Amino acid sequence: MFTDKQLFAAPLAGITDKPFRRLIRSFSPKSPILTEMISCHSLVEGHKNCLRNFDRYEDEGLIGAQIFGASPTLMAESAKILQDLGAKWIDINMGCPVPKVATKAGAGAFLMQDHKLACKIMGQVVKAVNIPVSIKTRLGWDEKSKNWQDLVKIAVDCGISFVTLHGRTRAQLYNGPAQMPEKPDLPIPIIANGDIKTSSDIEKVQNLGYDGAMIGRALFGKPWLIGCLLGSCKEPDNIGELVLKHLNYAIEYYGEKTAVPMFRKHAAWYSAGLPNSAGFRIKVNQINNANDLKMAICEFWGCELD
Ligand SMILES: Cc1cc2nc3c(=O)[nH]c(=O)nc-3n(C[C@H](O)[C@H](O)[C@H](O)COP(=O)(O)O)c2cc1C
Structure with missing residues (x-):
């Protein structure tokens, strides 16, 4: 090992x-x-x-x-x-x-x-x-x-x-x-x-x-x-796409009702230190469905919904 x-x-x-x-x-x-x-x-x-x-x-x-x-x-x-x-x-x-x-x-x-x-x-x-x-x-x-x-x-x-x-x-x-x-x-x-x-x-x-x-x-x-x-990758260029991927994995695994509130902490960590992250966190904490959460992620990182 x-x-x-x-x-x-x-x-x-x-x-x-x-x-x-x-x-x-x-x-x-x-x-x-x-x-x-x-x-x-x-x-x-x-x-x-x-x-x-x-x-x-x-x-x-x-x-x-x-x-x-x-x-x-x-x-x-x-x-x-x-x-x-x-x-x-x-x-x-x-x-x-x-x-x-x-x-x-x-x-x-x-x-x-x-x-x-x-x-x-x-x-x-x-x-x-x-x-x-x-x-x-x-x-x-x-x-x-x-x-x-x-x-x-x-x-x-x-x-x-x-x-x-x-x-x-x-x-x-x-x-x-x-x-x-x-x-x-x-x-x-x-x-x-x-x-x-x-x-x-x-x-x-x-x-x-x-x-x-x-x-x-x-x-x-x-x-x-x-x-x-380890030198096997570099930081991804499109973090928004990665956040969406993580959210999709979570929804697939836990179902929307559990995954959406559970994902708030991850959304906060991914956005930490970026401009307007405080506003993004406040918004995300009020969202209870997957579609709105995906839209908020796309809006924040400027990415396309898959
Ligand atoms: C939210 C959270 C959950 C943790 N869960 C475990 C756990 O299940 N088992 C464990 O041995 N340590 C657990 N730890 C301790 C971490 O594995 C690690 O030892 C500790 O955070 C120090 O390392 P770090 O400074 O790199 O975070 C947890 C720590 C945190 C903050």
């Missing part, structure tokens, strides 16, 4: 869904992409809609499924289900800071505090599948407990193939600049994550010794970014 200058697309719940991943993939055919996190409970219990987070289109390529939960048995079972559905690797979420996951469910970032449980989960998941298993974690719970290296050492013993390290603590959530420490001598690849947006950000983490980089929020409104950073 590791080539020179490997760039991963981060899991982003509510954003890196099938329509958005399809666009990312169209610009970067080979880069690894992670799905939005999937609850092991929901998956094993067969909850409606849960499998949507791992709904692939044909030829999606190098796609990994991210799971979260606190039960080693259910985590192992869900990893197996996702392997059978075509995941190329399994990623275990050990960094999600939201209270519903990290405190109430004892999953995500909580596992940075309970290495015994983390070890059981990693061991059982690795045993359950024959594809690589990675973990995605943070520096530690808070400033006083930056214990990620201890967790990585346990991960190595459990047979984990690589680790993604988000350069913030759980207490920091997504605030303040990410700070990547120099990569210590560790026997598995470590992927750097947090505030990586440009070639020079990538160069910085490479110089710190990291084996690759994972890009998250910089993809908002820029599905081409990884492709551009």
